Amino acid sequence: MITVHHLNNSRSQRILWMLEELEIPYKIEFYQRDETTMLAPKELTRIHALGRSPVITDNDITIAESGAIIEYLTEVYGTEYQPNMGTSEYHQYRYWMHYAEGSLMPQLLVKLIFDKMKTNPMPFFVKPIAKKLANTVIEIFSRPNIDRNLEFVDDHLSKNNWFCGDQLSGADFQMSFPLEAVVARENGSNYPNILAFVDKIHSRPAYQNALKAGGPYHYA
Ligand SMILES: N[C@@H](CCC(=O)N[C@@H](CS)C(=O)NCC(=O)O)C(=O)O
Known part of the structure; x- marks a missing residue:
């Protein structure tokens, strides 16, 4: 069991x-x-x-x-x-299985940490410095990277029903968590295909x- x-x-x-x-x-x-x-x-x-x-x-x-x-x-x-090995769907499968935790989640985590740094309790004289540092990292590093990644994912979903084409696969389970986090924490409404994907999985009876x-x- x-x-x-x-x-x-x-x-x-x-x-x-x-x-x-x-x-x-x-x-x-x-x-x-x-x-x-x-x-x-x-x-x-x-x-x-x-x-x-x-x-x-x-x-x-x-x-x-x-x-x-x-x-x-x-x-x-x-x-x-x-998907069957050797097919183009299989290459997609392997890619998204790695991409979710290897590329997308680390970007979201960096932003989460710096967002928290702005609101965490700290001595009043440190707060403006911490806020400035966090905003700089987000503006220069985090935001552009996250945007580039989300545009890429959104574009893929505009051409595919599921991450590997027409069939629900392991890649969809793996990608569900970062995309749910995007919709909940980032401005998911800028990415209609990501929003539609998250809505679609949430409406499944199994979900x-x-x-x-x-x-x-x-x-x-
Ligand atoms: N790459 C790992 C990440 C595992 C991970 O960080 N899990 C989080 C929950 S989303 C956790 O256990 N956090 C609690 C902690 O770090 O103590 C995976 O996909 O399984």
């Missing part, structure tokens, strides 16, 4: 969605973020040394890292979610079941 070690408001939502699409039995162990630091509780390190979510266990196998989990679930339970199973999720 598969167990999802699910942290609230986290990337493990994409794994719950995938499992609901696969229609296979699974159970959920729930973990709550610390409300101040937003970090995962220590107990998660008992499942995997890094203490991050998602992590799944499937009998005696433990797998961390969203991309690795999606590939495992695809190989073992749902080969229909991976709705995953929401019911996982509990409150700020990005949907």
Whole structure:
């Protein structure tokens, strides 16, 4: 039996969605973020040394890292979610599976950190310096990079129903989290195809079941 070690408001939502699409039995162990630091509780390190979510266990196998989990679930339970090797859809699949966590998420994370730096409590005399530094990094580095990435993704989605063409695939589960974060935190309305993609996944019965199973999720 598969167990999802699910942290609230986290990337493990994409794994719950995938499992609901696969229609296979699974159970959920729930973990709550610390409300101040937003970090995962220590107990998660008992499942995997890094203490991050998602992590799944499937009998005696433990797998961390969203991309690795999606590939495992695809190989073992749902080969229909991976295009055939050697096809152009497969090249897209591999690209988006890596791009989500390798390129897009780091850009969003840098911006999140500098956004937080502007509002975090600090001595009054440091605040203007911290704010100036954060605004400069966002303006010079973060914003242009994020915009370039989102234009690129939006353009891809304007020509494809799903990330790998006409079939829902692992790449869509993997890309769902950063795009939900974009719509919730960044100005998603500038990117109509990203907005439409997020609306489309949220309206799927399997996604709705995953929401019911996982509990409150700020990005949907
Ligand atoms: N690249 C990893 C990132 C895992 C990750 O950072 N997860 C976040 C939740 S979205 C987490 O566990 N944060 C809590 C913490 O760092 O303590 C993946 O895709 O699985």
